[in-house]
Amino acid sequence: MPKADTQDLELLVIPGDGIGREVTDQACRIAEWFIGRGMRLSLRRIAFGLEVWERHGCLMTAETLAAIRASRAILFGAIGGDAYDDIPLDIVRSQGLLRIRKELDLYANLRPVRTWPSLEPICPLVPALARGVDLLIVRELADGLYYGEPRGISTDADGARTGINTMRYSEASIRRIVRAALEVAATRSGRLTSVDKSNVLETSQLWRRVMLEEAAARPEVAVAHMLVDNCALQLMRRPGQFDVIVTENLFGDILSDEAGAITGSLGMLPSASLRFGGKAAGRQGLYEPVHGSAPDIAGRGIANPLGAILSLALAFRFSLDAPQAADLLEAAVEAALADGARTIDIMHAGGRQVDCNGMGDAVLAALDILAPATSGRG
Numbered sequence: 001m002p003k004a005d006t007q008d009l010e011l012l013v014i015p016g017d018g019i020g021r022e023v024t025d026q027a028c029r030i031a032e033w034f035i036g037r038g039m040r041l042s043l044r045r046i047a048f049g050l051e052v053w054e055r056h057g058c059l060m061t062a063e064t065l066a067a068i069r070a071s072r073a074i075l076f077g078a079i080g081g082d083a084y085d086d087i088p089l090d091i092v093r094s095q096g097l098l099r100i101r102k103e104l105d106l107y108a109n110l111r112p113v114r115t116w117p118s119l120e121p122i123c124p125l126v127p128a129l130a131r132g133v134d135l136l137i138v139r140e141l142a143d144g145l146y147y148g149e150p151r152g153i154s155t156d157a158d159g160a161r162t163g164i165n166t167m168r169y170s171e172a173s174i175r176r177i178v179r180a181a182l183e184v185a186a187t188r189s190g191r192l193t194s195v196d197k198s199n200v201l202e203t204s205q206l207w208r209r210v211m212l213e214e215a216a217a218r219p220e221v222a223v224a225h226m227l228v229d230n231c232a233l234q235l236m237r238r239p240g241q242f243d244v245i246v247t248e249n250l251f252g253d254i255l256s257d258e259a260g261a262i263t264g265s266l267g268m269l270p271s272a273s274l275r276f277g278g279k280a281a282g283r284q285g286l287y288e289p290v291h292g293s294a295p296d297i298a299g300r301g302i303a304n305p306l307g308a309i310l311s312l313a314l315a316f317r318f319s320l321d322a323p324q325a326a327d328l329l330e331a332a333v334e335a336a337l338a339d340g341a342r343t344i345d346i347m348h349a350g351g352r353q354v355d356c357n358g359m360g361d362a363v364l365a366a367l368d369i370l371a372p373a374t375s376g377r378g
């Protein structure tokens, strides 16, 4: 195996909480396969989340934050668990995942959603509707209700409490995300659906105006506007009508879980969080499966690692200058599924039940078949 040297790109792996560790372990095994085939990449694991809280009373140390700032690509597992109920929300906000996203200003969150032919039986939609779905949700990730001030829970003189959050969107925040979505849509089918709630919210009215202005500068992309409640319905009614969807932070959070149902399991969904503008290759990015920490199954080794593995593929494509490796890895996932490998969440599609590690094995075996080594694995 080639030795890592200072020329190697680094993938910073943050397993985090719950099943984050199990699924990122499998993604690391896959990354090591590519390193064995000559990819100039080194892996560095770093602690984050509850284990750090127990030892240091914080979710991430200053060194962790510095490593995050300096890294080109971060593979993040998950954050969450019952123990967070006892951690003040402002600490979670200032030291958790939202801080990482904000710190790196990763405002464009790409969540590809596709159906896999082998998983058709677990899609809740009839096959005619589900077949061939291949859409991309572009979620604004650095603004909106998640970050807006004022926020908090206030108590008045009579002891009555009020919860406050603020949905705030500057023109600049909207402009950069809709530009990113237009750029992405231009490289796909040229169809973009902008999702808002402009019949009620001023933020959405501004969103729609800015979207129209930016769309005028990109005539090659056909932009449609859709209200978010209707979009939730249309995703289940006729998902094939969508190619790229762009929307604000909270709407994107909700719609992407809903869209996960089309795939059959949230465990299948990867994501990439990026900044746009400038050179596309080699962008700094945060890569995370869309699923959470799943405390109910954590530590049992049965989680589906494909969301994490497909997130690694996105890291190859967008940050690590290895688009061919990304294509190969996605093909290997498809082959592993076609060969019948099923973690428990996708088991009702029929096939052979494997655990988290077994799914990693299946993808590695598929890689070996799709790209046989010429002179051994090194």
Ligand code: IPM
Binding pocket: 079, 080, 097, 253, 290, 292
């Ligand atoms: C997601 C998650 C996160 C979010 C949580 C864990 C903060 O639901 O990435 O979709 O709401 O953004």
Ligand code: MG
Binding pocket: 253, 254, 257, 290
């Ligand atoms: Mg979510």
